[in-house]
Amino acid sequence: MKQLFVTNTKRFLLAIALSVTAVFGVATPSAQVEAQSPAGVLPMPEITIYHLEGRRSERLVWLMEELGLPYTLNFTRGDLAASMAAIRAINPAMPVAPTVTYGDQVLVESGAIIEMILARHGGGRLVPPLASPDFATHLLWIHYSEGSLASRAIADYRVWQIQPPQQRSPLVDSEGVVQFAENFLADNPWFGGAEFSAADIMMLFPINFAMNLNIVNKAQFPHINAWISKIEARPAYQAMLAKARPDGMVGSLPALPANASRAVTP
Ligand SMILES: N[C@@H](CCC(=O)N[C@@H](CS)C(=O)NCC(=O)O)C(=O)O
Structure with a gap:
């Protein structure tokens, strides 16, 4: 069954978060944001x-739910191949x-899309104050999530499926990149620093990937586990799950043997 969700927000005025009602249908021009508004809030296609x-x-769905902005969600429920065929059709x-699709532009790279939406339509939300130390680390985690964490975890996963690790790599490995995140959360409640930010949205996917597929030993990272519990309690995260993962996980990759990462723990 094809799922086309459109979230109709009330008018998005002066960057105030508004409630979201999900309905079935196709986005109409009236769903566009028309507010003439302060810095960081442009009309949205x-x-x-x-x-x-x-x-x-899911990052984009979650972002839009956090911001209360309208979007259409396109996927075929329970059928990754059909969902991918729709992607291939517009982005071969x-x-x-x-x-x-953002107006007539076709965009990829979740982090870049999130930064663009926040800069144009976020009204300062989900970004720490520009002059604060948190702004620098928020950007660090936004880029780290793909540039260091996902890339190393995915590389280790692929290699370790073929050849389980015998010793720690001299390069920073999956455990190293997750440990760096754990250390930060020992001193900060969020990857956004003092407050939840888009950095937290970016970090969840590769953290879950590394932990749930046994690339790292989940039990070694108590601060990350506590952070995941806080994430899962967020209404916007739950709204994302209800709309974007209504039947739970579909087509999970096979986990590594439970002791794959422990084998190389010093
Ligand atoms: N760095 C990109 C990664 C996008 C990506 O690789 N997405 C996966 C799904 S999580 C995908 O589409 N994989 C299909 C493929 O690589 O062929 C982003 O953050 O958007």
Whole structure:
């Protein structure tokens, strides 16, 4: 069954978070944001998120739910191949999730799309104050999530499926990149620093990937586990799950043997 969700927000005025009602249908021009508003809030074109259940496209759905902004969500429930076919149809050269249509532009890279939406339509929300130390670390985690964490965890996963690790790599490995995140959360409640930010949205996918597939030993990271519990309690995260993963995880990758990461723990 094809899922086309459109969230109709009330008018998005002066960057105040508004309630979201999900309905079935196709986005109409009236769903566009028309507010003439302060810095960081421009008129917003129609946004469609092309989605695969349980994958990085959830970041965009979650962001829009946190901000209370309208979007259309396109995926075929329980059928990753069909959802991917829809992505391939609009983005044949780079068929990845998320692919987002923003007006007449076709965009990829979840972090870049999130930064763009926040800069144009966020009104300062989900970003620490520009002059604060948290702004620098918020950007650090936004980019670390893909540039260091996802890339190293995915590389280790692929290699360790073929050859389980015998010793720690001299390069920073999956355990190293997750430990660095754990250390930060020992001193800060969020990857946004004092407050939840878009950095937290970016970090969850690769953290879950590394932990749930046994690339690292989940039990070694208590602060990250506590952070996940706080994330899961957020209404916008729950709203994302209800809309973007209504039947739970679809097509999980096989986990590594439970002791794959422990084998190399010093
Ligand atoms: N760095 C990209 C990664 C996008 C990506 O690789 N998405 C996965 C799903 S989580 C995908 O579409 N994989 C299909 C493929 O690589 O062919 C982002 O953050 O958007």
